[in-house]
Amino acid sequence: MLADKQLASWKYKPLLAFNFVAASNKGAVRLWNKLGFETVGRLPNAFYHPTKNYVDALVMYEWLQAWCCDFN
Template sequence: MDIRQATDADFAQIWPIFRQIVAAGTTYAIDPDTDRAGARRIWMDAPRETWVAVEDGVVLGTYYIKANNAGGGAHVCNCGYMVASDAQGRGIARMMCEQSQVRAVELGFRAMQFNFVLASNVGAVGLWRKLGFEEVGRLPEAFDHPELGYVDALVMFKRLG
């Protein structure tokens, strides 16, 4: 498995992963009807960097890194991670998160914050906790889950060293 910075050509393989995850509407607060151009803006153009986890030329996962805020908050980064459904359970999200923390420090960030982790996404919440993220806030019923109804969203934070 190689985790490397994404190229424009990688978006052809990122798009199906993005589309499947966002269309499900169960983990990201992104319009499920986001088209390819919108996905490209969100995942490739707006972030500071986008990365891919590749095995045998196939993109199995991807993440972005960007400043969480501007000005006085620009020292805290935000990342988003997606793993192809047929590659889940292989530790790819863990590898990407660990690598993203190293990259964040290289870019000068002092902390990483996840703004909207759904409490119902127990796999992600558990992984982020194992990797040292703390729940620093809870937004009651902040997300209308298509199967579970209104669920809480967590704000999770980790200082980077």
């Protein structure tokens, strides 16, 4: 268990999460959008697909909130 002094230093801080999703994977894109991720960019021909050849990757992100601790 953490000491009371350590618990007192915990703060609620934003965290940023990034994810690459194959643009051709419509189900995955829909899921990540539903989870709150937004598309901020596209990387052309980033993934090789066995039947679709090269497909773009979508760069998706979401701001997360998490409890963090400063151990100084």
